[in-house]
Amino acid sequence: MARLVLLLGVLCTLAACQSSTDSRTPTPSKQEEGVEIEYIAHASFILSFKGTKLLLDPFADSVWISYTFPRDIQADAIFSTHPHYDHDGGIFRDLHPYWEGKIPFYQDPGTYKVGDFLKA
Numbered sequence: 001m002a003r004l005v006l007l008l009g010v011l012c013t014l015a016a017c018q019s020s021t022d023s024r025t026p027t028p029s030k031q032e033e034g035v036e037i038e039y040i041a042h043a044s045f046i047l048s049f050k051g052t053k054l055l056l057d058p059f060a061d062s063v064w065i066s067y068t069f070p071r072d073i074q075a076d077a078i079f080s081t082h083p084h085y086d087h088d089g090g091i092f093r094d095l096h097p098y099w100e101g102k103i104p105f106y107q108d109p110g111t112y113k114v115g116d117f118l119k120a
Contacts, residue, residue: 052115
């Protein structure tokens with residue numbers, strides 16, 4: 001019985017995904033494009049706009065939240081809202097995230113421009 005319920009759940013999910021890709025859904029024009037927001041986990045998000053990606057508040061691996069930060073995330077810059085291991089990838093605790101030194105990291109107040117993003 002449990003397998004039947006699981007199978008029905010999977011089939012309903014597939015049907016919902018199929019109906020959400022209905023060809024009648026209009027594609028946004030260039031003028032309608034806006035910022036895309038993707039939730040990663042905990043307090044971490046990726047903002048995408050016109051080909052530029054910003055990573056916000058990456059968390060440290062296996063500290064408190066007990067899971068690993070995804071290694072396949074690409075970003076043009078990383079912003080931390082405050083110096084804490086679950087918002088700065090562990091830099092404040094002298095941990096060294098995989099992206100350290102590879103992607104620009106900003107944590108101080110100021111005005112920053114990355115691609116078409118302007119943070120003031």
